[in-house]
Amino acid sequence: MADQYDLLVIGAGPGGYVAAIRGAQLGMKVGIIEREHMAGICSNWGCIPTKALLRSAEIYGHMTHAKDYGLTAEKFGVDIDGVVKRSRAIAAQMNNGVQFLMKKNKVDTIWGEAVISKPGEVKVAPTKKAIQQPQVPPPKNALGEGTYKAKHIIIATGARPRVLPGIEPDGDKIWTYFEAMKPTAMPKSLVVMGSGAIGVEFASFYRSMGAEVTIIELLPQIMPVEDAEIAALARKRLEKARHQDSDRCQGGQGRKG
Numbered sequence: 211m212a213d214q215y216d217l218l219v220i221g222a223g224p225g226g227y228v229a230a231i232r233g234a235q236l237g238m239k240v241g242i243i244e245r246e247h248m249a250g251i252c253s254n255w256g257c258i259p260t261k262a263l264l265r266s267a268e269i270y271g272h273m274t275h276a277k278d279y280g281l282t283a284e285k286f287g288v289d290i291d292g293v294v295k296r297s298r299a300i301a302a303q304m305n306n307g308v309q310f311l312m313k314k315n316k317v318d319t320i321w322g323e324a325v326i327s328k329p330g331e332v333k334v335a336p337t338k339k340a341i342q343q344p345q346v347p348p349p350k351n352a353l354g355e356g357t358y359k360a361k362h363i364i365i366a367t368g369a370r371p372r373v374l375p376g377i378e379p380d381g382d383k384i385w386t387y388f389e390a391m392k393p394t395a396m397p398k399s400l401v402v403m404g405s406g407a408i409g410v411e412f413a414s415f416y417r418s419m420g421a422e423v424t425i426i427e428l429l430p431q432i433m434p435v436e437d438a439e440i441a442a443l444a445r446k447r448l449e450k451a452r453h454q455d456s457d458r459c460q461g462g463q464g465r466k467g
């Protein structure tokens with residue numbers, strides 16, 4: 211017989227896992243179904259690992275200006291493997307944290323791809339999707355494929371990168387945020403299409419690490435959904451960063467790779 215839940219949540223991103231915890235706190239028997247990564251995009255490939263990359267870029271930026279603070283810093287440079295490794299380790303820590311939260315709140319984790327087969331019924335099968343690597347191992351105590359029944363179902367399956375016709379990502383020259391998050395070498399130059407928060411974060415990271423960056427934006431201002439004053443300030447900072455290459459090369463050892 212199929213397992214019976216009060217609430218099944220499909221997708222263990224910030225939308226899903228918070229709902230699952232709340233359901234459990236309210237006394238429901240809750241299961242959460244995830245096919246790829248506990249904690250979703252935010253912790254694994256979004257908010258958290260980008261901030262880790264930006265922190266490395268920030269520290270590198272300070273080092274290039276060490277002299278202004280009366281400090282000497284010589285022979286420093288960018289070890290891009292080390293920068294990515296740190297970012298991935300922080301993402302893994304968040305993923306493990308959410309695994310722990312599920313256990314603590316007595317939410318069952320069900321590993322696999324969910325399909326709602328009929329009202330109140332979810333079938334879970336092995337994941338067909340190509341998994342982004344490196345993948346944090348699924349929780350050890352997770353339930354597996356099967357048919358699960360629930361009085362309530364929450365769909366919290368998130369979003370996907372939008373592909374533009376004619377410039378489909380190839381993982382080599384044309385990236386989505388997945389590839390941008392784990393470069394194996396620093397590109398000399400790159401174009402960022404779209405200047406929302408995510409585009410500007412990556413532009414800022416790659417620029418700070420020494421790449422020449424061009425942002426393409428359709429609308430009249432960068433960061434189009436932000437306040438115009440903030441967007442103008444950000445644009446000024448980015449344009450200023452464009453002219454700072456010569457200062458940078460005098461201090462550091464440049465890029466590795």
Ligand SMILES: Cc1cc2nc3c(=O)[nH]c(=O)nc-3n(C[C@H](O)[C@H](O)[C@H](O)COP(=O)(O)OP(=O)(O)OC[C@H]3O[C@@H](n4cnc5c(N)ncnc54)[C@H](O)[C@@H]3O)c2cc1C
Nearest residue numbers: 221223224225244245246250251252256257323324367368
């Ligand atoms: C590069 C980047 C940087 C970002 N930075 C920020 C930031 O700084 N601040 C901020 O607020 N937001 C940021 N975001 C946005 C943030 O990541 C999303 O808003 C958030 O992850 C959405 O949460 P979610 O739970 O709706 O979806 P997701 O996090 O996408 O989670 C959905 C989950 O559902 C799973 N899933 C999908 N289909 C199925 C299925 N059929 N069966 C089982 N599981 C399934 C997926 O594997 C995934 O784990 C960023 C996003 C990106 C890409």
